[in-house]
Amino acid sequence: MRREILPVLLIEGNPRDAVLVQTQLLEFAPDEFEITVVDRLSRAQQQLKESAFAAILLDLSLPDSSGISALSRTKAAAPQVPIIVLSGIDDESMALHAVQHGAQDYLVKGRADGHVIARVIRYAMQRQRADEELRRAHNLLEQRVMERTAFLKVTNRRLHEEIAERERTEETLRKERDFSSAILDTVGAIVVVLDPQGCLVRCNRYCEQVMGYLEAEIKGRQVWDVFLEPEVVARVQPVFGDLLVRKSGNKYENYWLTKDGRQRLIDWSNTVLVDSQGAVEFVIATGIDITEKRATEELERQHLFDLAHVSRLSTMGQMATEIAHELNQPLCAIASFSDSCLRMYDSGKFDPQEVRQVLQEIGEQAQRAGEVIRRIRKFVRKEPAERILVSLNELVSDVVRLTLVEARWNQVDIRTELAEALPAVKVDKILVEQVILNLVRNAIEAIAHAGGTRREIVIATGARDDGTLEVAVRDTGPGLPQNVAENIFQPFFTTKPQGMGMGLTLSLSIVKAHDGQLTAEANTGQGTTFRLVLPAIKI
Ligand code: ADP
Numbered sequence: 001m002r003r004e005i006l007p008v009l010l011i012e013g014n015p016r017d018a019v020l021v022q023t024q025l026l027e028f029a030p031d032e033f034e035i036t037v038v039d040r041l042s043r044a045q046q047q048l049k050e051s052a053f054a055a056i057l058l059d060l061s062l063p064d065s066s067g068i069s070a071l072s073r074t075k076a077a078a079p080q081v082p083i084i085v086l087s088g089i090d091d092e093s094m095a096l097h098a099v100q101h102g103a104q105d106y107l108v109k110g111r112a113d114g115h116v117i118a119r120v121i122r123y124a125m126q127r128q129r130a131d132e133e134l135r136r137a138h139n140l141l142e143q144r145v146m147e148r149t150a151f152l153k154v155t156n157r158r159l160h161e162e163i164a165e166r167e168r169t170e171e172t173l174r175k176e177r178d179f180s181s182a183i184l185d186t187v188g189a190i191v192v193v194l195d196p197q198g199c200l201v202r203c204n205r206y207c208e209q210v211m212g213y214l215e216a217e218i219k220g221r222q223v224w225d226v227f228l229e230p231e232v233v234a235r236v237q238p239v240f241g242d243l244l245v246r247k248s249g250n251k252y253e254n255y256w257l258t259k260d261g262r263q264r265l266i267d268w269s270n271t272v273l274v275d276s277q278g279a280v281e282f283v284i285a286t287g288i289d290i291t292e293k294r295a296t297e298e299l300e301r302q303h304l305f306d307l308a309h310v311s312r313l314s315t316m317g318q319m320a321t322e323i324a325h326e327l328n329q330p331l332c333a334i335a336s337f338s339d340s341c342l343r344m345y346d347s348g349k350f351d352p353q354e355v356r357q358v359l360q361e362i363g364e365q366a367q368r369a370g371e372v373i374r375r376i377r378k379f380v381r382k383e384p385a386e387r388i389l390v391s392l393n394e395l396v397s398d399v400v401r402l403t404l405v406e407a408r409w410n411q412v413d414i415r416t417e418l419a420e421a422l423p424a425v426k427v428d429k430i431l432v433e434q435v436i437l438n439l440v441r442n443a444i445e446a447i448a449h450a451g452g453t454r455r456e457i458v459i460a461t462g463a464r465d466d467g468t469l470e471v472a473v474r475d476t477g478p479g480l481p482q483n484v485a486e487n488i489f490q491p492f493f494t495t496k497p498q499g500m501g502m503g504l505t506l507s508l509s510i511v512k513a514h515d516g517q518l519t520a521e522a523n524t525g526q527g528t529t530f531r532l533v534l535p536a537i538k539i
Contacts, residue, residue: 006054008121010037011044011074012086013062017109021057021086021117028114033121041065041073048077055121055128056083057107060094071098082128084120104128190266190287196244196280198222198237210289212259227256244280247272253290265291301385304509308431309382311506315437316380322405326372330365337362375402379430389424389537390432392461392469399436400459403444407457410448414440417460423536425469427514432534435507435518439473439530442503445496446477446528454526468516469536476527480520488520 008025012018018037025033036051038044041064044056056078060070074083085106087095095106104124107117184191185205193202199222203215211227218226224233232254239252249271255263266287273282316323341358344350379402400414407414425432436459443457454476461471480488487493489508494501504518511518516534523529 005034006032006121006125007051008033008035008055008057009044009047009053009081010035010057011039011041011062012037012057012059013039014059015039017059017086020109024112024114025117026114029118032118039063041070044074045077048074048081053078053081055125056081057086057117057121058083058103059086060091060098061088067094068098068101071101071103075102080128080132082124084124190285190289192223192285192287194223194283194285196283198224198240198283200226201282210258210264211256229255229257240283243270243272243283247274247278247280256287263291264289265294301513304506304513305385305431307506308434308510309380311502312380312430312434314500315434315441316376319402319406322409323372323376325409326405327369330369330372333365334362334369337365379433381430383430385428385431387426387428389426390429392422392425392471392534393418395429395433395436396459396461396471398433399440402437403440406441407444410444410455412444412447412455412457414457414459417458419460419462422461422463422469425534426537427534428510431510432514432532435510435532436471436473438503438507439532442530443473443475443477443528447475449496450476450478452476452526463536464533467536468533470534471532472529473532474523474527474529479522479526480528485520485522489518 010018010021012021018039022035022037025035036047036053038047039062041062044058047053048056056074058071058074060067062070065073071083071085082104083102085095085098085103086109087098087106088109092106092108095103095108099106104127105120107120112120187204188206190207190210191202191204192200192207195201199220200215200218203213203218208214213226224236228236236252236254239250243250249269252268252270254266254268256266258264267290268285268287270283270285272280273284275281337358341355341362344355344358375398396416396418400416403414440457440459447455447457456476458474459471460474461469464470484495488504490501491505492501493505508518511532511534514534516532518533519531521529521531
């Protein structure tokens with residue numbers, strides 16, 4: 001195989017040495033090298049710019065440069081080309097120094113023959129190539145290391161970001177959990193969390209305090225086993241089942257038993273939590289202990305009831321004259337009928353048919369008197385509070401009967417406009433009658449006091465658009481001046497010399513206790529209208 005000719009640049013300041021090297025090389029390797037000779041560094045630099053060389057033979061004693069400087073500058077001009085330094089015998093140490101600074105090898109002039117020079121050139125080229133490859137491999141490795149390092153840095157940064165994000169999320173979750181727990185444990189309501197089987201998952205501190213159980217004691221047990229009287233379980237379970245089926249909240253009131261056996265009345269608001277599939281996961285029941293509140297309400301109701309009774313007795317006291325008069329009429333009639341009966345008997349001749357008729361009249365008048373007494377006794381009787389279904393029209397008619405005498409004496413006409421087919425109301429009959437009686441008697445007094453010529457009271461019943469029922473008592477009295485209208489429901493407010501000022505206050509309390517309303521308004525023409533509104537019962 002033909003070897004390729006290697007271009008070699010010989011930089012030699014001494015022409016004789018240059019010829020010697022050339023001659024030696026041509027002698028031993030005639031076809032291997034093509035030698036270009038220059039005698040100074042500047043020219044060498046020029047040559048290196050113009051042509052490519054496989055190797056450089058460099059003399060370190062050039063006219064324009066010498067020593068390590070000559071080597072550095074040559075290397076700078078051709079960094080990839082191997083340089084073999086040519087040295088004189090007496091500066092071999094300088095040659096060695098040059099090798100340490102990047103020369104591939106050195107030759108001592110006159111000591112090497114052509115064969116050695118050629119071999120040194122070849123080895124230098126091989127070493128240079130090997131160095132090059134090593135450098136390339138090293139660079140590649142460094143690049144890979146750099147790329148890998150950069151990748152690891154990015155991965156590491158992401159990892160740090162993820163860790164920080166997770167820590168932030170955990171912190172947020174922890175705060176939320178602490179927040180929820182704090183609310184749960186400080187709220188003044190019983191909170192119990194149940195699973196769909198009714199087993200207790202969690203309860204709050206307030207629940208523990210009220211019911212006397214620790215959460216750990218009852219966790220996992222069905223609430224009805226722990227808190228309910230056995231006989232009410234069957235009533236409560238359907239309410240719980242209804243929550244699971246309808247998956248919406250409900251409200252409920254029932255008694256729970258504390259650990260020491262006391263009953264607490266709890267007003268529950270229940271809600272459900274569903275999972276991502278829509279199945280009920282938990283039931284959350286929030287309860288307010290209304291035991292004391294209900295007892296107070298009961299007491300207030302009893303007070304109201306007692307007060308209403310006293311007020312009824314007082315009303316009847318005020319109406320005593322009218323009542324006596326009402327009783328007097330049948331009694332007088334009885335006396336006069338029995339007189340005529342006696343007269344007929346004493347005369348010795350009487351028509352039995354006529355006597356029979358007079359006796360019948362006596363019986364009817366006695367009935368009438370008995371009816372008045374019965375009505376009054378019923379009104380003043382103190383019966384236990386009981387709400388029954390009644391017709392408003394019936395209540396109005398009862399009141400009208402009680403006030404007829406008083407109205408007549410005051411020349412007041414009482415007219416009723418009773419709506420037909422009204423739904424019933426569920427009320428304490430006597431108490432609501434008392435309210436209507438109070439309104440009607442106030443109306444009579446107002447008309448009597450005003451002394452006008454139109455002296456009429458209209459009592460109308462009817463159904464309103466919102467489904468409630470109304471009794472309106474409209475009079476032709478003086479109406480309500482602003483200062484009176486503002487105060488009529490205040491306790492002890494009265495404009496009457498003998499008034500107590502408690503009638504409307506008590507009436508309003510009775511109406512409120514029936515979830516109703518009582519209002520007064522001046523009529524457009526004359527007088528006042530009082531409206532009593534009560535919820536209707538749909539049957
Ligand atoms: P009292 O009848 O003992 O005064 P009420 O509480 O029943 O107590 O009434 C308070 C006041 O309201 C009455 O004194 C009167 O001034 C006013 N009032 C009540 N009803 C009417 C009415 N129909 N017309 C005008 N004023 C009325």
